Amino acid sequence: MDPRVEKRLGLKQLVDKVVSAEEAAALIQDGTVVGMSGFTRAGDAKVVPMALVERAKNEKFKIDVYTGASLGPEVDNYLAAAGVINKRGPFQGDSVMRGLVNKGEISYVDAHLSHNAELVRQGIIGPIKHLILEAVAITEDGLIIPSNSVGNSPIFAEYAENIIIELNISHPEALIGIHDIYVPGEQGKRDAIPMTNAEQRIGEIGIKVDPAKIKAIVISEEPDAPSLIVPPDEETQDMANILLDFFRSEIKAGRLTNELMPLQSGVGSVANAVLDGFADAEFENLVVASEVLQDAVFNLIDAGKVRFAAATSITLTEELQKKVYGNLEKYADKICLRPQEISNHPELIRRLGLISINTALELDIYGNVNSTHVSGTKMMNGIGGSGDFARNARLGIFVTKSYAKGGAISSIVPMVSHVDHTEHDVDVIVTEQGIADLRGLAPKERVKLIIENCAHPDFKEQLWDYYNRAYEATGGAHTPHILEEALSWHVNLAKNKTMKKETANA
Amino acid sequence: MDPRVEKRLGLKQLVDKVVSAEEAAALIQDGTVVGMSGFTRAGDAKVVPMALVERAKNEKFKIDVYTGASLGPEVDNYLAAAGVINKRGPFQGDSVMRGLVNKGEISYVDAHLSHNAELVRQGIIGPIKHLILEAVAITEDGLIIPSNSVGNSPIFAEYAENIIIELNISHPEALIGIHDIYVPGEQGKRDAIPMTNAEQRIGEIGIKVDPAKIKAIVISEEPDAPSLIVPPDEETQDMANILLDFFRSEIKAGRLTNELMPLQSGVGSVANAVLDGFADAEFENLVVASEVLQDAVFNLIDAGKVRFAAATSITLTEELQKKVYGNLEKYADKICLRPQEISNHPELIRRLGLISINTALELDIYGNVNSTHVSGTKMMNGIGGSGDFARNARLGIFVTKSYAKGGAISSIVPMVSHVDHTEHDVDVIVTEQGIADLRGLAPKERVKLIIENCAHPDFKEQLWDYYNRAYEATGGAHTPHILEEALSWHVNLAKNKTMKKETANA
Ligand SMILES: CC(C)(COP(=O)(O)OP(=O)(O)OC[C@H]1O[C@@H](n2cnc3c(N)ncnc32)[C@H](O)[C@@H]1OP(=O)(O)O)[C@@H](O)C(=O)NCCC(=O)NCCS
Numbered sequence A, B: 001m002d003p004r005v006e007k008r009l010g011l012k013q014l015v016d017k018v019v020s021a022e023e024a025a026a027l028i029q030d031g032t033v034v035g036m037s038g039f040t041r042a043g044d045a046k047v048v049p050m051a052l053v054e055r056a057k058n059e060k061f062k063i064d065v066y067t068g069a070s071l072g073p074e075v076d077n078y079l080a081a082a083g084v085i086n087k088r089g090p091f092q093g094d095s096v097m098r099g100l101v102n103k104g105e106i107s108y109v110d111a112h113l114s115h116n117a118e119l120v121r122q123g124i125i126g127p128i129k130h131l132i133l134e135a136v137a138i139t140e141d142g143l144i145i146p147s148n149s150v151g152n153s154p155i156f157a158e159y160a161e162n163i164i165i166e167l168n169i170s171h172p173e174a175l176i177g178i179h180d181i182y183v184p185g186e187q188g189k190r191d192a193i194p195m196t197n198a199e200q201r202i203g204e205i206g207i208k209v210d211p212a213k214i215k216a217i218v219i220s221e222e223p224d225a226p227s228l229i230v231p232p233d234e235e236t237q238d239m240a241n242i243l244l245d246f247f248r249s250e251i252k253a254g255r256l257t258n259e260l261m262p263l264q265s266g267v268g269s270v271a272n273a274v275l276d277g278f279a280d281a282e283f284e285n286l287v288v289a290s291e292v293l294q295d296a297v298f299n300l301i302d303a304g305k306v307r308f309a310a311a312t313s314i315t316l317t318e319e320l321q322k323k324v325y326g327n328l329e330k331y332a333d334k335i336c337l338r339p340q341e342i343s344n345h346p347e348l349i350r351r352l353g354l355i356s357i358n359t360a361l362e363l364d365i366y367g368n369v370n371s372t373h374v375s376g377t378k379m380m381n382g383i384g385g386s387g388d389f390a391r392n393a394r395l396g397i398f399v400t401k402s403y404a405k406g407g408a409i410s411s412i413v414p415m416v417s418h419v420d421h422t423e424h425d426v427d428v429i430v431t432e433q434g435i436a437d438l439r440g441l442a443p444k445e446r447v448k449l450i451i452e453n454c455a456h457p458d459f460k461e462q463l464w465d466y467y468n469r470a471y472e473a474t475g476g477a478h479t480p481h482i483l484e485e486a487l488s489w490h491v492n493l494a495k496n497k498t499m500k501k502e503t504a505n506a
């Protein structure tokens, strides 16, 4: 046996479970529910899914795939394209998967990422026939050490009938010890989650399972697919500066200190770029308590700004992967990976008083946010953890550029075409134009801040025109709308490729 | 001094603070923020507000009024009509208040009821110049014992500069001891809330305040305004039966036991009527962990079905008021009133695994729920605690009749005109027609259950027609919509007083 494998496979009774990816893939049965590790392209099973792709060339079968969140191309691109996936939950972010979801070929159940575990406990998700779980090691005492994400693996492992391990020896051994696995018990019988600050460890370094459940171990050396985020640009830098100034004013108002509160920052390029902006700011001793640690967090650790960062996954670009995974020892005592039920738990988000920064696709003049549906119909990625955080955060911030598609689209519209976050869950909005602090305001009071401070100049007049006419038409009702027109900007976009109203040329 | 007052005013240093309602009302200053006790017409200040109404006859002044939830007529009708209220939060349910809100004359900030306390701590609500607090007693050691509701009074008392007490001697003394006041500390510094079952007491029987803050005590004998709910009818009885059958099937599936899980049931006639349906069912030993205890809960205690009921307020019709307040000793060890921050806390709702039953105004074919805005524009009451419960409950159930206004309105529409609860927060829908169990389903999978099981027969065909054409038009996208038409049912209602499409008579 490869000595690298021998070292990582501590529980020797499992040695005879080592099989090829094909053999493991052959265990998966048509029509079953399969859990997979992985969260935002990190720590996902790779070689068994690719063997399933191979198998699908000669055999028709379908499975339901539940994961932590989005996976890399092996599942959400190749396996999806092979026609193997019937149902998918709870998050994805791949163009192929998205395409199939929006053609009605894959049934996609996106969900609050903190909710999945309860659904597994209740058997709403399940019965899980197999869990395919990427690990960096199995310890002598039978703990499975996950790799770059924890996600839903602990709850899947508890409820799955069978487990297939992808033992990935390319991941650094220094990952051992950074996980903190705590799984709440049955509702009504469980204790309070015993965490009162984000740096606290409350669980074990790996997932405890009955070794009898482990039916196959496949050795892997496939790295995680790198994150696809694009680097900060001038506008995201502006957004970061606006946000930093807001934090300064909160400190002046006595609501924050220079250490702020634990920061959560969402998936995607914009949220990462905004966090990057902290590198040159005066805030220090920051704690990150997030879902995903993207590039920015490690840059901030390097810059001495972040003293501790917890999440459920680490998702890095190729450049950062090299830097971080090549020197993981350096970061090991500053990071922690938890189950997504814990990283996203309302109990903890509220108790710890998180500042959460997530990205909107579009938002409306009253502060409702759409994070998921392009023009109300086409799924982009999913709600992910944005609802867990925005609803329960001390400060729920949404960021977005004020426009999309070169200016044809205004990210601020009269009425969002789909609601993920209601007006009650959105405290602050930041675009490259400015900031709207909506806390404590009634809907009509929010309008001025949102249009004047956040909308793109090209659309301000059009937004005021809608609002003023809606106010008039409804006699100043609580939330003025002209229902005939509320979604007309999206209709215009579909017809004329722009949200800009035709203006009669004088 | 009236011996009844003497008995209730234990802290003798406060005796010289007893003043008339007029004198107390004179303390309230124009332009200030005033906190008031009261939750769903229960435990609200009455005589000082009425003195403010008097004062307003000769003086122009405005105040912002924050409460637990909706108050009785003294504030939300008379004081509102007197033009005294500038801003109002976080919930109301009065036709006069609603009218002024929908004419733009009162700025209304409705909010998740569990969120207010955090906003007070952060100073977003405030500074609170005065709190007017109805109490049944002030104990010798300076605890203020609230009356029929707790609401936000503890957090208001902590942050208010001055407190005016309405000592209401008409409330039964047996109220002393039923409250359980626990107030979390600062975010980031607080402990877990030490409650692991809904029957547990974790706090004190009253609100501890610095006696120096108490600037006036007014003696009152005004009873709470009775609840306005209407009795169950045949259709709500059908809804109850459908729900009871659903619980039976959940027991069969091993997801519930005969004791169910702690029940939350929302405000309003429908939720009360549905709960009433438990009286003749086999479920026993039930626990209620709710926001409001309406008539049905006391009927169920009498019937031996409910063994314990906790909430933040007791709101009863005139008939039940007599029965319950006349014999409160009988119920005293079976009920408990908590701050709304606790009754509605995500931490506890999730930990205890509540079953929550709230009422929708309308919902759409994908499971999004509107609880607040008539035709997207006019505020009815507010989101109240429905979001706290639906999002965090083990089972989030929404009930509504399938039609409104004699059949002109379908409660099930292509797209709700306002979203309070997203598709991710709605597990089960019940109308008098039937039930849709949406758990684990993708949007398009929900459509059939919602239309076939829940919609009124008069509207089924029209709903299918919309969905089928939307499916076609979008090529089976994730959430098919035709944006030009999505809100056309509401537009039709405004124009033609019905959501029914004109059908060409052959
Ligand atoms: C909203 C979300 C898609 C934004 O992603 P992002 O990478 O930061 O943002 P971008 O501005 O690059 O937008 C992504 C795409 O949406 C498009 N887009 C942005 N706003 C749009 C709008 N109003 N209408 C249509 N398309 C829009 C962009 O043009 C871009 O398209 P492209 O990929 O074809 O270039 C992403 O943050 C997300 O999925 N959020 C939901 C889940 C979540 O918030 N999780 C956080 C908890 S950790």
Ligand SMILES: CC(C)(COP(=O)(O)OP(=O)(O)OC[C@H]1O[C@@H](n2cnc3c(N)ncnc32)[C@H](O)[C@@H]1OP(=O)(O)O)[C@@H](O)C(=O)NCCC(=O)NCCS
Residues within 6 Å of the ligand: B265, B266, B267, B268, B269, B270, B271, B291, B292, B358, B359, B360, B361, B362, B371, B372, B374, B375, B380, B381, B382, B383, B384, B385, B386, B401, B403, B404, B405, B409, B410, B411
């Ligand atoms: C939604 C809500 C208004 C329903 O109240 P209810 O008393 O149970 O229900 P009703 O069916 O009697 O409806 C109330 C009114 O709304 C009207 N209505 C109902 N559905 C409607 C619709 N789809 N469109 C327009 N009006 C509608 C009814 O006709 C009735 O009007 P009326 O007072 O003029 O007769 C009420 O439950 C609420 O305010 N909910 C939000 C807050 C909440 O859920 N809190 C719970 C946490 S404890």
